[in-house]
Amino acid sequence: MPELPEVEGVVESLRPFVIDQTIEEVEVSKQLLVSHEAGKAAIIKGCSPEELIRELPGYRITALTRKSKYMYFALQRKNEEALLVGHLGMTGAWFPVETEEAIQEDKFRKHIHVKLRLSGGYWLIYSDIRRFGELRLLQQEADYPPLLQMAPEPFTEEGRQHYLSMSEIAKYRNKPVKGFIMDGHVLSGCGNIYATEALFRMKIHPNRKVARISKSRLNALYDTIVDVLNEGIARGGSSISDYRNVNGGAGSMQHFLQMYGKKMCSTCLTETKQLIIAGRTSTYCPKCQR
Numbered sequence: 001m002p003e004l005p006e007v008e009g010v011v012e013s014l015r016p017f018v019i020d021q022t023i024e025e026v027e028v029s030k031q032l033l034v035s036h037e038a039g040k041a042a043i044i045k046g047c048s049p050e051e052l053i054r055e056l057p058g059y060r061i062t063a064l065t066r067k068s069k070y071m072y073f074a075l076q077r078k079n080e081e082a083l084l085v086g087h088l089g090m091t092g093a094w095f096p097v098e099t100e101e102a103i104q105e106d107k108f109r110k111h112i113h114v115k116l117r118l119s120g121g122y123w124l125i126y127s128d129i130r131r132f133g134e135l136r137l138l139q140q141e142a143d144y145p146p147l148l149q150m151a152p153e154p155f156t157e158e159g160r161q162h163y164l165s166m167s168e169i170a171k172y173r174n175k176p177v178k179g180f181i182m183d184g185h186v187l188s189g190c191g192n193i194y195a196t197e198a199l200f201r202m203k204i205h206p207n208r209k210v211a212r213i214s215k216s217r218l219n220a221l222y223d224t225i226v227d228v229l230n231e232g233i234a235r236g237g238s239s240i241s242d243y244r245n246v247n248g249g250a251g252s253m254q255h256f257l258q259m260y261g262k263k264m265c266s267t268c269l270t271e272t273k274q275l276i277i278a279g280r281t282s283t284y285c286p287k288c289q290r
């Protein structure tokens with residue numbers, strides 16, 4: 001599943017292809033049309049595929065930014081402003097290409113769901129194998145309240161203060177620290193891979209209760225999470241399973257992971273253990289992490 005560094009990589013590499021481009025035409029796959037008719041509304045959320053096809057053309061993309069794991073395409077048409085918000089779900093990928101055939105891997109080419117024809121003469125194609133991704137056309141961010149409820153960006157002082165104040169709230173104090181740092185209301189964009197790595201570096205057991213970690217260690221844990229996220233961004237993300245950047249390529253962070261998906265601890269060579277915390281598999285070293 002793409003996490004914050006992967007989404008940042010997608011946004012940065014996509015930006016030169018989309019800024020100042022006008023959307024001229026929209027195509028939606030037959031599967032999405034069928035899913036909407038059946039009331040399942042895959043990928044396109046908050047409106048029908050027909051509305052997206054009708055509403056998007058004419059808008060110019062003025063900015064592309066990331067907030068947590070969401071992608072924000074800022075749109076403008078004369079005096080009208082709108083926002084196209086994307087989420088990659090588990091297997092979403094964007095490709096700026098002249099033709100569908102330019103998408104190298106079959107599995108992505110076979111699961112094209114939304115195509116935007118841009119004024120520069122190419123297509124911005126959204127492919128999603130498992131269809132857990134999202135695309136939402138909004139007048140403004142507040143039209144979809146969960147966007148406003150996310151914790152501030154982790155790279156800001158505001159993000160740190162928010163995280164520390166959440167650690168004092170009763171409902172979080174009795175939670176395992178792994179679930180705490182992966183909660184989007186506490187910290188923005190720290191998913192399973194980066195949470196697993198940060199806890200290993202800090203030698204903190206993923207099941208340790210937040211209340212049993214001192215404030216200074218919680219502070220140090222925050223620094224470590226930011227370090228791990230920054231390393232992930234610098235390495236183009238980690239390419240676990242089906243994440244791809246816009247060039248169809250893969251990042252290299254997976255080669256630098258020390259605990260996520262490992263059978264043995266790289267420090268003490270003990271066999272790792274696994275626990276399910278907050279619905280996700282947590283891998284840890286029973287000897288190094290306490």
Ligand SMILES: [Zn+2]
Pocket residue numbers: 265266267268269270285286287288289
């Ligand atoms: Zn160990």
